[in-house]
Amino acid sequence: MTTYDLAIIGGGINGAGLARDAAGRGLTVFLCEKSDLGSATSSASTKLIHGGLRYLEQYEFGLVRHALSEREVLWRIAPHIIWPLRFVLPHRKGLRPAWVLRLGLFLYDHLGGRQKLPGTRTLRLSRDPAGAPLRDVSSIGFEYSDCWVQDNRLVVLNARDAQSRGADIRTRTRCVRASRENGFWNVSVEDTETGAPETIRARALVNAAGPWVDQVLATAMGRDTPKKVRLVKGSHIVVPRLYQHDRGYIFQNPDGRIFFAIPYEDDFTLIGTTDVDFKDQPDNVRISDAEIDYLCKAASSYFKTEVTREDVVWTYSGVRPLYDDGAAIAQETTRDYVLEVDGAENEAPLLTIFGGKITTYRCLAEDAMRKLATRFPAWNAKAQWTGKHALPGGDFPAGAAEPLAQDLMRDYRFLDIRAARRLVRHYGSEARDILGGSRTRADLGRSFGADLTEAEVRFLMTREYARTAEDVVFRRTKAGIRMSRNEIAELEAWMAEHRSATHMQSEDKAVVR
Structure with a gap:
């Protein structure tokens, strides 16, 4: 033993x-x-490294300070999968007053030791591009910083x-x-x-x-x-891209909740989340029709482009295991x-x-x-070491992902900028381990769809514990949003055929280590 x-x-x-x-x-x-x-x-989050602006209303100042101080630490150790994202918070008449929003953002800027992330600024939405996709519900808004993360x-x-x-x-x-x-x-x-x-x-x-x-x-x-533990379900929907700029939105809803709309995988917008008490087994979590309707209605109340159930290309739901502090409603649970x-x-x-x-x-x-x-x-011994050492693939300066993508394009001329950025945003410096000595796209092996190649899948199977197509296309990558059912089924069959050999290679490497 x-x-x-x-x-x-x-x-x-x-x-x-x-x-x-x-x-x-x-x-x-x-x-x-x-x-x-x-x-x-951990795969069903809103994909944010953030302090949690709304938790200030619940006087969770310690939690917010704790989380805000981590944003730049995590960005520094994983600059390939974490990067800054600016958020626009429009003021809406009849909801929280503008001065309350500005005061909250002042605290948000100063609680957590922000160094590289820019602070809050006020926007005139009639003049700023962030106002163009919105209905005439706001004349003023605020823009602040948080970070995006590839959560899985x-x-x-x-x-x-x-x-x-x-x-x-x-x-x-x-x-x-x-x-x-x-x-x-x-x-x-x-x-x-x-x-x-x-x-x-x-x-x-x-x-x-x-x-x-x-x-x-x-x-x-x-x-x-x-x-x-209080189980609280959070669900998200993904729809075709609703706007062209690169900022996210945080919106207030009349029921007191907030929700996000965020650029997602280049061609889509991610909308979420809900907060619903969940009594079933966690394995059975699924988005409900009521949650889809709620998010579509909420988004449509802000965007000029109406969001309908027919627009939804993907959904995901997760169960948050919150400590049961006796809060009356799910959204107020710590x-x-x-x-x-x-x-x-x-x-x-x-x-x-x-x-x-x-x-x-x-x-x-x-x-x-x-x-x-x-x-x-x-x-x-060696306490507090994890914030000083990069995660695999993250051994480059925070903010340098774009030069890394340009270097890939220079060295692998068959890559366009979109493909190079995707590889860097998933694998960082390890993208070269996938590309190896390839001179053409064909050298990467079979293409399964959505720019997903045999070389990348082999990397995910040998180094990143991937066993099924779902692991690959909906967790390690989000290629599944662009793939057909037949393509995903073909990938599953290919992985099953190669799984035993790949598993043996992984075990051999572990033994050598």
Whole structure:
């Protein structure tokens, strides 16, 4: 039986971020994820690294400050998958007064130690291009900064970096039981594809199962504890591009909620999100007709172009595992995280993660290590290292993605600027690992549609844990929005044919490491 310092249940952003942090401190780490990395909540975000402007109304100043301070840290360590995005907030008569919006943005500018991101400015929407797509609902607006993120890629890159530092990352591996014995956790897992069982030992255990955190406590550990997670569904729709400039919008709705409209994958606009209490199993999350209608109606009230159900080309939904603080309505539930450590001094500790935001995952990992270090003081060595070391492919200065794309076009003359930018925005400096010595597009192998080539898919299978077409086209990339069902089915068949050989190559590399 293999013994690890730390075992982690759950391969979302919190689990992957913690695995990276712990492995970088020299700990032996085991992480199991029952599906694909980041396949649930962490792939269903609004794709923002942000402070959460609306949380100021709920007096969550600590959370907002925490998140704002992380924007430029994360941009610095992952400049290929994170980049600045300006947002336009139009004032709307009858809703929050303009002075309230400006005061909130003043706080937003100054709470988090902003350095490179530009501050807020006032817009006259009748003169600014940002006003052109809008109905005549506002004469004044405000523009401020946040950041965009390729959310699933952030999870995968954290897991990859953890693995490069010695962590054992197991996808499609479910935890079936965990129990304390002789100062250790015995953790029994099974491969969800083959059913093969395995048991490992760990000095400490982390429950980072997200929406399943209560279920893991109840089923895998046999604990009859009060539920502490409030499941809140957030859904998004994607429609053909509604405007041509490169800024996003944050809109107020008469019901007190806010929603975003954001440029998405060059040709589309992302609209979301909703906040709906969710009582079903997290595996069953789907957007409802009522949510689609809500988002279409909300967007149509601001944009001159009416948004209808027929315009929707893709939807996605996720369940946010928020800490249940007793808020009356879902949208007012705290987005901050809560960490609980269980176990007597002589017992192997269990740390359970409730809530959290993708923006604060790195801070959450540091806080978790601090809590565990009260039991294992040596684990605090190399504290706070993760904000100083780039994630895979991110070893270039923040803001330098465009020169990197130009360099790719120079060296690979068959690439146009759109293809070069896409590769850089997904893989950064590792784009060259995909392109290799190719001289023509044909050298990249079969094309599956939407600019997705065999060379790229092989990279995703050998280095990034991709096992299915869904992993590739709707998580690692968003190529699936542009692909037909037949193209995706053909990709699935090709991956199934090549999966065994690819898996063996990945294992060989891990052994060599």
